[in-house]
Amino acid sequence: MAETVLETRGLTMRFGGVVASNNVDFKLQSRELRCLIGPNGAGKSTFFKCVSGLLTPSEGHIYMRGQEVTGWQPHQIAALGVGIKTQTPNVMDALTVFENIWLAARRFHDVAEATARTDAMIARLALGPIARTDVGMLAHGERQRVELGLVAVGDPWLVLLDEPAAGMSAEDVARMSEIIHDLTRTAAVVIVEHDMQFIRAIAETVTVFHQGSVLMEDHVDRVMADATLRAVYLGKKG
Amino acid sequence: MHRSAKQETLTTLTVAAGLIWLMPMLIGTYTLTVLVIYGMLGLSLGLIWGFGGILCFGQAAFFGLGAYTYAIAAINIGESTLPMLLAVLVPAGFALLLGAMMFYGRLTDVYLGVITLVVTLILFKFINSTAAPHYKIGSARLGGFNGIPGFQTLNVPGDPDAYIWGDAYFYLCALTLVLVYLLVSWLLRSSFGRVALGIRENETRMSLMGYDVAARKTVLFAIGGGIAGLAGALFANWGEIVTPGLFSLGQSAEIIIWCIVGGLGTRFGPVLGAAGLAYMKFLLGQQSLVDNTLITGLILVLFVLFLPKGLLPALTQLWRASIGRSRFGRKPQNRRMRRSNHG
């Protein structure tokens, strides 16, 4: 019986008079991979920020592995063993690749163990040649990969990724898919994504957001075939 | 990592010993003492600003608090050991409270600047208006604008009549600075220091990695406050009087200028900037052709415009560019100011 690692009940977020996220109920089983899609302004990013602690929801509850985490700070949520990656590459530019990943590992392990895990992660991500380079000097795709390394090195059981494939080359996207699949061996993964190509490549179940609410939730192929969705998605996005 | 740390400590000790031996032949020890103390004060801001990204417009508050704590405690106790300790703990505690208030309130850059500036002003205005006789802590009158003179100066622990002053006091201050410097180096090499660097670079990312950013910044801020307090106590012993001027914005400004000129993100830069600029001010007091404030201001503007990284990083880069390239063929790769020695 799979454990529910993430659950929201009646999650609502208002900004002034605007309801960005409206009464969202959401459930995620362990080692499940779920993509959140929807047009711009559909509320998926707001949902993501609420779950990762960057925003405190106006109403509703968030549970992780059965524990209520509503209103927790991001660092408290991350400390549970949740890996989070925000939209734009979010790394420490003036530090080297090694230092970036080492800092993430050090949060959960002692110095020797953190160093060993960092080396392993660098090898796994094929970052070896640039391990001693400042992240600020790297290309966009490499930075995204480094950030994925930060997320993965802590052995999370839940991973939240906001547009991991944005602005990447096809080659980078392929490598990214591989890493994400790797992650699902130990963790449940939530991905907010625009890139349908990428979603088709990796997703099974997707949740579609529209105007702050969950419009539908189904297997990717059925969702893609759905006429309502087409109207919503393509109508808005053109 | 261990080897390089040991090597660096050795280098620090050698250079320090050389300077402590050489400098008294060039400059009077009395002046040197205050340069050393300012160096420590510069280092305190260099630590929290250069390595923690916390721009504090009120470092003088901790400096003044350390000096006043020492003076008040020394008058009441009549022996200097406990007052010295208090002079570190009280400013550190104050910084801890202030830091917690600011960082848990998620205040950043400009807003942080305003709060630290305002708190310094409040302290200054308060201390400045304590001339009336009822402002007393124990048997120590706060003295308002005139400050507190005539307190017990540093003595050999346990023996209040064995004063440490003159040359001995210079060597003591210099040694203390070396110790603080090594302590800061150790701190920055430790995981705590590396995390602080990470926070300086990207707070959000670090908190998403599970680090309690507010707590870490608060602790770093308190350490900086404690070092500034120590410098303040040493300064009180040197000047044998404490005045509200220690809390002034002008004093805060000078500390910031020292760091900018010396080089942010380095440990030695702020020390160098502090000692160098303070000595320049001392020399300028012996002429009256050009106003000293004008020169200080000009230096600050020129550095921000043309050498924003400060002297030390610029010199290091120059050194690497000329010597480093020819001998090791390694290109300087750091975009910003810091180098790390992991692994």
Added chain:
Amino acid sequence: MDLSFVILIEMLYAVATLVLISAGLAVVFGMMKVINLAHGEFMMLGGYATITATSLGVNVFVAMLVIAPLIVGLIGLVVERLVIRHLYGRLVDTMLATWGLSLFFIGAATMIFGNTTTGISTPIPGFAVGAYQINGYNFFIILVAIALVLALLAVLKGSRAGLIARGAMQRSDMAAALGYSPDRIYMATFFCGSALSGLAGAVLAPLVGLVPTSGGAYIAKSFITVIAGGPALIAGLISSATSFGIVSQIFTFAVSPVMGEVALLVAAVILLRLMPQGITSRFFKGKL
């Protein structure tokens, strides 16, 4: 009755003074996101410009309202060209550079005018309210502050230049896209901001003894007022000046002028702790 009227006037005067000393800083910060820490020294220079012009025989009101703003505005223009424009987008660096400029101006003024206190006397006589004599000049300051706010409103809302400026305030690239050089806009804004600082310094000059370090007394207060006001220029300026002015005057009358100043500072700390982005980030959203 007389006393309460006097207190009311003093409160209005305190608010007006805060508006006046903060306006220049607020314009520059609101439009350009530049904190000009030499603002106090611009005020000091405005004071000296007034005194010098008056001693050369210029009518004191002309000196205060025309000559001082013009001269300080021009100084600001030079500063913008030489220093500020190299630092756009680097908030902390501009703060440090303008702090350096502030020291530079103090030194320069010391070399030119000396440290001896100078000043001019108030050009408006006092008058009686019941048993109390009131400084008539206070009314002049209140009037100038009101006129200043109205003028700012008119310019920002009513004129083409204001429209462009507001656009630049929101997004600097948009103004550029519309064919206006942001460089020009910034230059003009800094000129206006400096001129306002000069005006404030000039208008306040008759009330205080002027020395080259006079600016220091203003910069902290205006800095606090502007930051606590938050993103909306005029609404922020008025709301924070009003809150701080009233708080400080209550404590001034109840306790002492020092406690008034301390109360202002404490209020600022509490306010920023509660509303880290300033008053108008919570209230008056999207207003000017």
Added chain:
Amino acid sequence: MSLNRRNFLGAAAALTASPLLPRAAFAADSIKLGAIHDTSGIFDAYGKPMDQAVRLAVQEINAAGGILGREVEVFAYDTQSDMALYSQYGQQLTRQDRVDVVHGGILSASREAIRQTMRKTKTPYFYNVLYEGGVCDRNIFINGVTPAQQVEALVPYAMGKAAGKKVYILAADYNYGQITARWIQKFVADNGGEVVGTDFFPLDVSDFGSTLAKIQGAAPDLVIAPLVGGAHLSFFRQWAAAGMKGKIPLASTTLGVGNEQKVLTAEEGDGIMVAYNYSQELDTPANTAFKAAWAKAYGSSDNIHETAVSTYQGVKTWAKAVDMAGSLDRDALIAAMESGISIDGPSGKITVDAKTHHAVLDVHLMEFKGQKMQVIETLPQRQPIDTQAVCDLGTNPNDNTQYEIQI
């Protein structure tokens, strides 16, 4: 500018210790006089003329053949209105330059910053400034007026000019102001008056609007305002601007020390009552000669003020005592100073009080008129009664305290 250059050259010459002037007339080694004043920064209005006074006095001494046949050489430092630099230059003077005497210090804080250094190194120290009184230290000589000397004379005179007996006090919030306010309270009571309010203002307060309202609420017959510095000057402006002048008379123990009578307009200043040891308007031969000498050396005598004159007189008194002692030995000098020595300076006769090392001097009651301090009446040879009440170096030569005089 020429003045600045002279200062600079003077300092440079002092530093290299090789004056270019012909020195054949003097014995081989000169007498070293340390001078330490704020000649830049916010206190330079006080410090610059004091520095000039030292140089003028030394110039005159050397022109008359020096002291003990030796030339006097000035070692001057500018403390830039920074208290930390006092400690620094104080050490420089005593340890490095090894001067024979130090004149200087302006604020009480600056005096306290160097007093112990002077005492430890046995360097005689002359503090030539009016101050709050109470310093009791055998190594220091002070020739400025203390509050009791001023207030004792000023209060009865000012109260005589007032319509009633109610007095309001506005004082600078630091040591000097606090102590002076207490002396005013005492002398007001002694003269049968009543103090209806006392307010203290830190030195940076410049807005007195609320204070004006408060004073009017209390409706006093006389306001005495020992306010200090540039910011406080605005009180006198705002007082006049509100039309209070002519309604309630005003007295001060500080206004005019920095030549403030020249900054206020005649309309603002006229009628304010003060009491000092010196006014430029003193019509004595000594003062006329002094002003002429000053004008000859510095171009104009406009910037002479009380502390400059005190400094001038301090140097002259020291020179006389060294001559009398016949040596530069500190204890011989102190003995000579304690012998009841006196000089006739621009401000009148100055006698050293052996018991306190303070000065017995003339206090002149004055009123501001047309940007000048007109002398109304001279009270000759007033004793420093406040310090005398607590300090007796004759019976207790090792005393080293600044007493807070209980009134």
